[in-house]
Each structure stands twice: as structure tokens, then as C-alpha cells.
Amino acid sequence: MTTTLLATIPSPPQGVWYLPIRAYALCIVTGIIAAIFLTRARYAARGGNPEVVMDAAVISVILGIIGGRLYHVITDHDSYFCRGCDPVDAFKVANGGLGIMGAVALGTLGVWIMMRRKGLPFAPLADAAAPGIILAQAIGRLGNWFNQELYGRPTDVPWGLKIYRRVDESGAVAPLNGRSTGEVLTVVHPTFLYEMLWNLGVVVLLLWADRRFRMGHGRVFALYVAAYGAGRFWVELMRSDPATHILGLRVNTVTSTLLFLGGVALLFLLRGRRETPEEVNPHAPQPGSAVVEPGGNAVRVSGDAEMTTPVTGADTSWSRPRDDGGVAGR
Template identity: 65%
Template sequence: MQTTILANIPSPPQGVWYLGPIPLRAYAICIMIGILLALWVTHRRYTARGGDADMVWDAAIVAIPAGIIGGRLYHVITDNDKYFCDTCNPVDALNVTAGGLGIWGAVALGAVAVAALFRWKKVPLAPFADAVAPGIILGQAVGRLGNWFNQEIYGRPTDVPWALDIFYRVDDNGEFAPLTGTSTGEVITSVHPTFLYELLWNLLIFALLILIDRRFRLAQGSIFALYVAGYTLGRFWIELMRDDSATMILGQRVNTWVSAIVFLAAVAVFLWLQRRRRAVVNETE
């Protein structure tokens, strides 16, 4: 019996191009576009609230490098077997351009760096956090396209019409090179495009954050808490669909646990912020 595939999503034939000796990596380009979009959204939202535009650029100066370092640290720690084994080269842990940035570490260390900056400059952090939240998740959505080019962050094999075809890629010597090589046209497998699921989920959360911020009067810091809760809720069910190698804890992927724990923490913070706001309002009446 022959199975006819009606329509599959193809992977890009390659994720790296060369301008002479200079490699142009799609993953890095997507990350940079995502950062620029996040900055644009944050600048508009923060200045509309009366914030100082210079604080946006100051925050970017500390958040971007801190985010890259934090994201890489999280990835290396949770996937340490890829870099520290008998046949591994530990130096590869520093090769950010090959992919591997954990959003958890990026947001966490980036947030710490920005919080330290605002504390040093004696500027309230919560209004900026609410302004930056939609921009962050929009940037994350664009960044997921980098995973598409790298043929990574995908789910289990499937025959759904929107399945993602993973191509066999080789380098100039004909050796298997999934990240840096060029497609031979051979399809290795067809899988759930979890990168696309997360991209679409992030766009949905972006739209909801903008809508909620316009429609409701919430305590300062609430939009950022909702961003964290919304993202981790989606990441939880998407992680359950993934089939690539990952560190496992009690039978579940480490990011599944992190998603659940951070989601509960974000919801608790959101509720606490609303309770504190109501208490302040009652005291002033």
C-alpha cells in the first residue's frame, strides 16, 4: 500500500551561507531580527507610558549579552552530555552560532542584569517589565525560525498534512552535516513542526498581552507575569510532543518540569500583585 503525502512543510535546504570566508548563519540572523523587533516594541510601549527612551537602549546593552550568556549556560548545563563526554569537545560549549540557547537562562540572566541596572539608576522596574514583555515573546517567535533552518526542536514522527520534512544534509566532502551542510533532497523523517507550534503560540500570547494591557487595569508587573505564565503554558504541552534528545528527570524532559514550575510561580506572582493592588486601593479609600 502506497501512502501519498498531500502537503508537508519542507525544511530549508541549508542554514548557513558563505559570503567569501564569512558564514551567514540563519539562526543568528533570526535571533538578531527578533531582538530588533523586541526593542522596537519595547521602545514604543515604554515611551508611551512616559518612560525614558534612553533606558530602553541602556537595558538592551546589558540584557543582550547577559541573555546570550544565560541562554547558553542553561543549554550547556541541561545538555551537558553533548559537550562533556569521552568523545566530546568541551570547546563546543562556547560555539553559540551552532545553535543551543535556552530561553529560560536567557530571560532569567537578562532580567537580573536589567533589574540591577534599574536599581542602580533608581528607576522603577515594573513599568519597564510590562512594556518589554510583549516584545520579548514576539522576539522569541521570530527566533524560532532559526530552529527551522537548523532542523532542530522538532517533535515525534507523524503523517499529518503539515508534517515537517527533515532533510539529509552533507558538507562539501559528502559527510553528514545537519547544521552546516546542504540538503541532498533525501527526507530522513517527517515530524511534528514543534518550532512552528511554539512560534504560533508566541504570536497568540503577544496579541493577548497587548489586548489585556489595553482592556484591563492591572497591577504593575502583571503583564510580565502573564507573559511568563502564557509562554510556559504553551511550552509545557509542546515539550510533551518533542522527541529529540534531552535531559530526563523522573521520566519527563527537564524543560517540561521547568515549564510547569515556572508557570505555577508566575500565576502565584500575578495573583499576589492583584491582591497587593487591591489592598493599596482599599487603604486609600
């Protein structure tokens, strides 16, 4: 027993750093920043305007928090709408409780609407963002380690996770906000670690598949949905914490199954050629077209997007520059 415990993974002594910063929040923010940098680079490489990614990030983060909270409250409704429960607690996001599936779903819907309003295709941005999204999920899973949550059943494997007793300043049990007393309550499967490693593997898979098969038209995003659903399914089978059940199965097990099946179906339905830069950003100047630079000088775009030549006597009264790099008529 002594040898086994020495080989286990210790939990952090606390989940809240009194700066005040919650370790979970810091992990989520770090994941978002990493996702933005990766998505900007990938979207620009596909021919899109990387500034569009910043607009999408703002929308997806805001709606992601709302969607994640809604998913949590709906799937754990007994914790908020039972006899003796205070429904107002459903709005206390700081107390914990965000469902990543709901966050991605509502965030994706919001970005789709944004791209429709901009007149830009959604699929290229979704494909560019898919590896960044799953990377952010992997980084965010570290927050569950600090919170001592979402762990699996008791185990004696060498990489088991120690769960400590935590108490607040008054000595009351406080698993989330308290500090460790050093007492080990149990040793469990670190399912947060399993899912984090799976997610990192999916990042590599998506980057490789996109480069190897020149995937486009939403297929990278579809592969992300299918791969994440498959991984989350087997991770859920190892968890033992309280959860809402549907037909005897954990609700996240059912959702993961639907994600996997939906992702596979999308991969089949969206099969086709990789999109061209013109499809990614239809507002971008096309080779041979006349555009107007700041100051009113007309230039003609050559076959090389970086090369322009002056257009003598061009009538520039019909056009005006657009924020997204294209030209629109008055």
C-alpha cells in the same frame, strides 16, 4: 503517501547562508530589533524614558547570550563533559545551543540591577517589554526551521515537516552546516511552528489584557511568564529529540511547569492598580516644579507635561540637568 508528502512543509535546503550569515542568527537579530521598537513605544506610553530601553537592550542581549548558553550546557552537560567529549566545546556558541529560558532569566536579572542603579522601578519596564520579548521568541523560532532542529515525533498530518539529509562538501552528514541532498529522512511535527504560533498568540493576549484591565506593577510580565510556560509545556510533550530528564520528564517540561506556576503566583501577588507616570519615572519633572533648560533658563512645568512657563527670578544654582530628563541636586 504521495498525497501526504505533497502537503507537508519542506525544510530549507541549508541553514547557513554563505555571506557568511547564519539564518538562525538573522532570525534572532530580527526578533531583537522588533522587541526594542515595541518596548520603546510601550515604555514611553507608560511615562518612561525610551532611551532607558536601549540601555536595557544592550545588557539583556549580552547577558541573554551568556544565560542561554549556560542553560544549554547545564541541561545538556553529557554532550560536553562525557568521556571522550571536549569541554572546550561548551564555549563554541557558533556551533549552536542556546536555551531561551536561561537567556530571559539572566537578561532580566541584569536589567533589574541596571534599573536599581538608575533609581527607576523595574516593574513598568518589565511590563512594557513583555510583549516584545515573546515577539522576539516567536521570530527566533524560525531559526529552528532553518537548522532542522527542535522538531517533534514522526507524523502523517498534512502540515508535517520534511527533514532532509544534509551533507557537507566532502559528503559527510552535516545536519546543521550541510546542504540538502533531497532525500527525505522523516516527516515530523513542526513543533517550532507550534511554539511560534503560540508565542504570537501570547503577544496578542498581553497587549489586549494590558489595555483591557490596565495591568501594572509587573502583572503583564507575570502573565507572559505563565502563558509562555503553559505553551512550552505542551510543545515539549510532542518533542522526541534527545534531552536531559528529571524524574522521567524532559528538563524543559519541568522548567515550563515551574514557569507557569510561578507566573500564576506572581499574578496573584502583584494584583493592584496601574502605576502612574510619576511612579514609572520618578526623576521626571513634576507639575509645578522648577527645572533648568540648557542655557540656564529656568522654567516651571505646568499640569500638561508639554507646557512650560518661565520662572522669573528663579534661583537655579542648586540644580543641574540629568541625562534621564530629571533634575538632581548638587
